[in-house]
Structure formats: structure tokens, C-alpha cells
Amino acid sequence: MGCCDLKCWLIAGTVVGAIACLAGLILIPVGNVVIEGTVKKEAVLQPGTTAYKNWISAGAPLYRQMWLFDVQNPEEVVRNGSVPVLKQRGPYTYRTRYIPKENVTFNDNYTVSFLLPAGAIFEPSMSVGTEEDIVTSLNLAVAGAYNLIDHKLANMLIQLSKSTLFQSRTVREMLWGYRDPMLKSIMGLFYPYNNTFDGPYNVFTGQDDTNKVSVIDNWQNRPSVLYWNDTYCNMINGTDGSSFSPFLDKKKHLYFFPSDICRSVYAEYVNSLDLKGITVYRFMLPQSIFASPTVNLDNKCFCTNYEVTNNCTMAGVLDIKACKGAPVFISLPHFLHGSPELLQTVNGLNPDPEEHSTFLDVEPITGFTLRVSKRLQVNMVYGPSKDIKILNQVKQITMFPLVWLNETASLDDETADMIKRELFSRMGTLETVQIALIASGAVLFIFCLIGVCVVKQTTGKKVF
Structure with missing residues (x-):
């Protein structure tokens, strides 16, 4: 060459x-x-897109695990004013949110409205026992009477019905309902549930702006809630938590509205994880969400019960009576991030951030939530009363934990393969x-x- x-x-x-x-x-x-x-294009909520297929019907099973608190010394509490000794029983696991969204209606392609049907199916293989297991817990009617009506009238009703401060019921009765002898009505921690609906929701499809995908426009036909007597606390922010807008910025908060706690919350980026070969961002509810107003001034309008919260200095509990119509307080399980006095009025709780925190694992490119664990505790209050005989010996106001739940859903292998392939x-x-x-x-x-x-x-x- x-x-x-x-x-x-x-x-x-x-x-x-x-x-x-x-x-x-x-x-x-x-x-x-x-x-x-x-x-x-695939993130928009329109028939035929990947987002719509995952949105219209939950792809991964959603389970609600529940642990009830069994009172070990009920007689000593009533007779001597002893501190309740509690033993956690569970999990009792149910499959929920297995029914597709109903009444799905598109409104000019910019929003879509729907109802979320509720249902629960017991999963014996994922539970420690059966729904017929007996637990001793706070009498819901007595606690309700203590908080809602005149104590002399409450005492008369309690004595006529021979009700006690604590009662023994099956798991099924405590969770889903029983006929109370004092009030002559059905009571249960989650009654009514089956065949009920959450919503209606109206959310943005993202057709005109993908930054608004799944963002709630209104809930129950209102752009805000009416529970907190304050514009800021009444705001409905973000999505329902099942998905977010694509291309997440880990420096920004994720806002979502869990209707069961009647307020909007946000989660912060913690770290990145591998989930079935897919990188996800883990976001967690920060401690500030349940901080007292003395620490987080934004929470001042969420404080509505000055007596129970020591003039709004107590951290860790949220009074949702205005929302649910019953004197119920929500907290993280075992009063995680709560004030020390919450753990001093009952024995047997051990808050653990690993076990009791709420988190969402979100795929950052699509904004899809691929794994979630929502953990909450339901509590009621009782305390001293000179007019209610069975409370004469009680020495202090007690925030009594009834049940804590963990709602979980995780990406399955088939969906993981589809995301990786597509x-x-x-x-x-x-x-x-x-x-x-x-x-x-x-x-x-x-x-x-x-x-x-x-x-x-x-x-x-x-x-x-």
C-alpha cells in the first residue's frame, strides 16, 4: 500500500x-x-397509557395488617387506678383496595373523577390467629360517653347497661362492629367499612401539564376540607399517594392527602434503594408532621383539644373528632415521635422508627409509587371522673391505644419486569x-x- x-x-x-x-x-x-x-405521554391519566392501567385498578395487592392492644390488668385499673399493662396482638391481616375505582368520569380531559370502594378480606395465612380470637380492650361506648356527654348521664347509662371500662370481644367484633348494650347501636373501630366509598375524588389527568398528574382538584366536591377552622390546615395538597408527577426532584417534598387522617401531609427524601432491579427514592413522613405547635408552628391549627394536649404542648397525636364524629386520636404506632407522657400512662409500648414509620418508595422517572407502608395508630381517651363510678379511681388522663395498622403494597415481579422491559x-x-x-x-x-x-x-x- x-x-x-x-x-x-x-x-x-x-x-x-x-x-x-x-x-x-x-x-x-x-x-x-x-x-x-x-x-x-405514558404518565398521563388517559385510557391506554401505562399510568392509567396502574391507576384504574391496584396492580399490587394492598394489605392492612392490624395489631390490637390486649389489656392484661383490667380489674386493677378500675379498682386501684393502676397503669394499664398492654400486650400487642397481631398481625391480623386483610386484603383491601382490591376493587377497581368506580364511577370514573373524564371532564374535558383535564380532570377525572372517581370513587374508591372499600372492602376487606381476611387473610388467615398472613395472620397470627383467627378473627374469633378474644382481646380485652377499652370499651368504645364508655370512652365515647366520657368524651361526649354529661358525666352524670354517662354514669346512669353505664350502670343501667352494666358496662365496664374494658371489654372482651373477638377481633372481628372490635374491628368491624358489634351491637353495644349501652348505646344500642353498632360500634367498631372501622365500622362501617365494607361496601362504603371514599370520595368522590376529582384529580388532574396531566393532559395539559404533567406536573399536575394525579394532583387532587377536589375531594367530596370541595377543594378543601372543613375540619380545622383554618385555611392553611384545611388545604388539600398533592395526590392520594399512589403516584406523583414524573421526573421527581429529591430535594422537594412529596405532598399527599390521606383522607383517613383528614389532613394533608408531606414526605421527605431519605435515600435511594434497589427494588427488584429498579432504583427507587424512599420518602418518609418527617417527625415535624406530628410535632407540637411549640416546635412546628404550622401545626397550631391542628390542635383542637387543649385539655388532652396540655394546651397544645403535646406532640404525637391528632384529634380527628371533627372529621370522624367520634372522639378518636390518630398517632404513629406506639406513639412514635410523641411526647414522653404518652408512654407513661400505659405500659407495654416500644416505639421503633424502623417498624413504625410511614414511607413511600417512588420510581423517580415515572413518579409511580412502587412500595408503600402507611402506619397509623387509633387511640381514645379516658380519665378521672367523680361522676362516673368506674372512673373514680383513675388518676390521670390516659391516651389509650386501641389498634395500630400497617397498610402495605409492593411491586410484584410481573409489574417489575414490565417496567424494566417497557x-x-x-x-x-x-x-x-x-x-x-x-x-x-x-x-x-x-x-x-x-x-x-x-x-x-x-x-x-x-x-x-
Whole structure:
């Protein structure tokens, strides 16, 4: 091969290498635009999109695990005013949210309204016992009478019905309802539940702006709630937590509205995890959500019971009586992040951030929540009363934990494979092509350029 032919081939190789390298670099922004466009298209809540398929019916099973608190010394509490000794019983597990959304109606493509039907199916294989297990717990009617009506009238009703401060019931009765002898009505921690609905919700589809995908426009036909007598606390912010807008920024809070606690909350980024080969961002409810107003001034309007909360200095509990119509307080399980006095009025609680915190694992590109664990505790209050005989010996106001629950859902293998196949495999292919073009182009360019320089030195002539 002549010197001229070699120089021509080297020059051609240099040009081809430069073009390949440039093509790889150009593919980066072009590929990002293509991926972004695809993700945004599939994130919109419209029939046929990936988001809609996951949204209309829960893909992964949602389970509600429940632990009830069994009183070990009920007679001593009434007779001597002893501190209740509690033993956690559970989990008793139910499958919930297995029914697709109902009354789905699109409104000019910008919002969609729907109802969330409620149902619970007992899962024996995921439970420690049966629904017929007996637990001794606070008498819901007595606690309600203590908080809602005149104590002399309450005492008369209690004595006529021979009710006691604590009662023994089956798990099924405590959770789903029984006929109370004092009030002559059905009572239960979650009664009524089956065949009821949450909503209606009206949320943005993201058709005009993907940053608004699944954001709640109104709930129960109102843009805000009416429970807190304050504009800020009444705000409905964010989504229902099942999904968020695509391309998450880990520096920003995720806002969502859990209707069962009657207020909006937010979660903060904690770390990144691998979930079945998919990178997810873990967001957790911060301690400030249940902080006392003396620590977090934003919580002042959520404090409505000055007596129980020591003039709003107590952390860890939320009075939702205005929302639920019953004197119920919500907290994190075992009073996690609560004031020390909450743990001093009962024995047997052991708050653990690993076991009792709420978190969401969200895929950051699509905004889909792929794993969630929502943990809450339901509490009622009783205390000293000179007019209610069975409370004569009680020495202090007691925030009594009835049950704590963990609502969990996690990505299954089939959905994980679909996400990796439909989204990440394409992204991986594009990235591989980019890297191959840049690497091979750079190597070809450098070697050919070196060859040109060698030929130039050998011949002593100008190459270009």
C-alpha cells in the first residue's frame, strides 16, 4: 500500500471517528428528549397509557395488617387506678383496595373523577390467629360517653347497661362492629367499612401539564376540607399517594392527602434503594408532621383539644373528632415521635422508627409509587371522673391505644419486569448505543490522528 493510500485511509478514519463521537454526543440530548416525551405521554391519566392501567385498578395487592392492644390488668385499673399493662396482638391481616375505582368520569380531559370502594378480606395465612380470637380492650361506648356527654348521664347509662371500662370481644367484633348494650347501636373501630366509598375524588389527568398528574382538584366536591377552622390546615395538597408527577426532584417534598387522617401531609427524601432491579427514592413522613405547635408552628391549627394536649404542648397525636364524629386520636404506632407522657400512662409500648414509620418508595422517572407502608395508630381517651363510678379511681388522663395498622403494597415481579422491559430496557439500549459511538469514535479518531502524525514525520510533508 502506498504512502498516499495510507494517509487517505488515516484521514478518513479520523473523520469517521470524529463523526461517530459527535453522533454519540448528539444522541444524549436527543435521547433524553425522546425518553422524556415517552414518559410524559405514558404518565398521563388517559385510557391506554401505562399510568392509567396502574391507576384504574391496584396492580399490587394492598394489605392492612392490624395489631390490637390486649389489656392484661383490667380489674386493677378500675379498682386501684393502676397503669394499664398492654400486650400487642397481631398481625391480623386483610386484603383491601382490591376493587377497581368506580364511577370514573373524564371532564374535558383535564380532570377525572372517581370513587374508591372499600372492602376487606381476611387473610388467615398472613395472620397470627383467627378473627374469633378474644382481646380485652377499652370499651368504645364508655370512652365515647366520657368524651361526649354529661358525666352524670354517662354514669346512669353505664350502670343501667352494666358496662365496664374494658371489654372482651373477638377481633372481628372490635374491628368491624358489634351491637353495644349501652348505646344500642353498632360500634367498631372501622365500622362501617365494607361496601362504603371514599370520595368522590376529582384529580388532574396531566393532559395539559404533567406536573399536575394525579394532583387532587377536589375531594367530596370541595377543594378543601372543613375540619380545622383554618385555611392553611384545611388545604388539600398533592395526590392520594399512589403516584406523583414524573421526573421527581429529591430535594422537594412529596405532598399527599390521606383522607383517613383528614389532613394533608408531606414526605421527605431519605435515600435511594434497589427494588427488584429498579432504583427507587424512599420518602418518609418527617417527625415535624406530628410535632407540637411549640416546635412546628404550622401545626397550631391542628390542635383542637387543649385539655388532652396540655394546651397544645403535646406532640404525637391528632384529634380527628371533627372529621370522624367520634372522639378518636390518630398517632404513629406506639406513639412514635410523641411526647414522653404518652408512654407513661400505659405500659407495654416500644416505639421503633424502623417498624413504625410511614414511607413511600417512588420510581423517580415515572413518579409511580412502587412500595408503600402507611402506619397509623387509633387511640381514645379516658380519665378521672367523680361522676362516673368506674372512673373514680383513675388518676390521670390516659391516651389509650386501641389498634395500630400497617397498610402495605409492593411491586410484584410481573409489574417489575414490565417496567424494566417497557422503559428501562429502551433507556439502556439508547445509553449503550451512545457509549459505543462515543467510545469507538474517540478510539478511532485518536489512533488515526496518531497515525497521520507518524506519516507526516516520516515523509516530512504536509498531510492536510
